[in-house]
Amino acid sequence: MSQRLQEPSFLILSSLAGGAKHGYGIIKEVQELSAGAVSMKVGTLYGALDRLAAEHLIEVDREEIVDSRLRRYYRLSADGAVLLSTEATRINTQANVALRRLRVAGMHP
Amino acid sequence: MSQRLQEPSFLILSSLAGGAKHGYGIIKEVQELSAGAVSMKVGTLYGALDRLAAEHLIEVDREEIVDSRLRRYYRLSADGAVLLSTEATRINTQANVALRRLRVAGMHP
DNA sequence: AAGTATATATCGGCGGCCAGAGTATGTCCA
DNA sequence: TGGACATACTCTGGCCGCCGATATATACTT
Numbered sequence: 001m002s003q004r005l006q007e008p009s010f011l012i013l014s015s016l017a018g019g020a021k022h023g024y025g026i027i028k029e030v031q032e033l034s035a036g037a038v039s040m041k042v043g044t045l046y047g048a049l050d051r052l053a054a055e056h057l058i059e060v061d062r063e064e065i066v067d068s069r070l071r072r073y074y075r076l077s078a079d080g081a082v083l084l085s086t087e088a089t090r091i092n093t094q095a096n097v098a099l100r101r102l103r104v105a106g107m108h109p
Numbered sequence: 110m111s112q113r114l115q116e117p118s119f120l121i122l123s124s125l126a127g128g129a130k131h132g133y134g135i136i137k138e139v140q141e142l143s144a145g146a147v148s149m150k151v152g153t154l155y156g157a158l159d160r161l162a163a164e165h166l167i168e169v170d171r172e173e174i175v176d177s178r179l180r181r182y183y184r185l186s187a188d189g190a191v192l193l194s195t196e197a198t199r200i201n202t203q204a205n206v207a208l209r210r211l212r213v214a215g216m217h218p
Numbered sequence: 219a220a221g222t223a224t225a226t227a228t229c230g231g232c233g234g235c236c237a238g239a240g241t242a243t244g245t246c247c248a
Numbered sequence: 249t250g251g252a253c254a255t256a257c258t259c260t261g262g263c264c265g266c267c268g269a270t271a272t273a274t275a276c277t278t
Contacts, residue, residue: 002146004116006234007200014203017210024256033206037111044235046257051234068243069256081216088207091116094123095201097142098193101126107190115265133225153266155227160265177274178225 005087008044009052013076013084020061020075023049049074057083114196117153118161122185122193129170129184132158158183166192 005013015026023045030040052058057080061073076084102108114122124135124142132154139149161167166189170182185193211217 006115007113007203008235010207011203014207014210017207017214017216022256024254028255041236041238042257043237043259046259047234067255071256076214076216081211081214084207085211085217088204088211091200092204092208094116094120095197095204098119098123098126098197099201101123102190102194102197105126105185105190107126107185108194117266131225133223137224150267150269151226152228152268156265176224180225 002086003083005083008040009048010084010087010091011038011040012045012048012052013057013080014088016058016074016076017081017084020073022064022071022073024071052080056080111195112192114192117149118157119193119196119200120147120149121154121157121161122166122189123197125167125183125185126190126193129182131173131180131182133180161189165189 011030012026015021015029018029021029023042027040027042027045030038049058053060053074056077058074059077061075063073064071099108120139121135124130124138127138130138132151136149136151136154139147158167162169162183165186167183168186170184172182173180208217
């Protein structure tokens with residue numbers, strides 16, 4: 001049953017763990033956090049947002065109109081927090097295993 | 110240009126960072142490492158092995174016949190080690206960001 | 219004789235991401 | 249004043265990589 005998240009979905013949940021945000025705000029944050037390295041595509045984002053909401057991992061927090069433009073804010077749900085927690089722990093372990101092995105093999109600084 | 114790896118591919122590279130292995134051996138190791146939680150599908154494995162080899166991230170190490178059964182061993186290439194290293198570092202950071210945020214939000218033990 | 223473990227090959231299907239275009243409003247600057 | 253750029257969401261076609269299943273073959277166990 002254990003759900004698996006791909007990177008973009010993981011990053012969305014992670015972004016929302018820092019507080020409710022609207023779509024465009026998530027894109028900006030992901031870009032900043034990765035120092036411009038990762039640019040999430042709009043198609044990916046809004047598609048993922050719909051899917052995550054359908055799975056009750058995120059919820060619509062509120063909607064605002066700013067300068068005649070809609071902002072739909074999402075927040076992390078309780079289920080989403082649990083999933084993000086278990087997933088983050090899991091991939092953290094996996095990353096550490098990889099780094100340790102590379103070090104032992106002399107392939108990592 | 111920065112290549113992205115999905116989990117199964119990442120796990121294969123990680124497994125090979127621990128030494129050359131053959132396909133079935135990789136499946137067994139991944140299963141053991143995750144305490145039976147993750148079972149890599151054979152279709153996924155051999156497909157990924159072919160792709161990774163085509164991208165020169167892994168190489169055929171040697172082939173053996175054991176009990177009339179072929180064993181094709183793969184090893185991590187230099188390129189593969191570099192990629193695994195950068196990827197592991199990157200996702201490690203991402204996982205830590207997520208865990209820190211959950212902790213701050215009081216959503217993580 | 220049947221089931222389990224070892225070992226690889228192959229193939230249809232599909233979910234999720236990519237890439238791009240579309241719609242709209244407001245700001246900055248030349 | 250008009251062109252570029254930022255903000256903000258929508259939609260669609262395509263494709264890549266994983267899933268699930270089946271196939272083949274040998275050896276060991278029950």
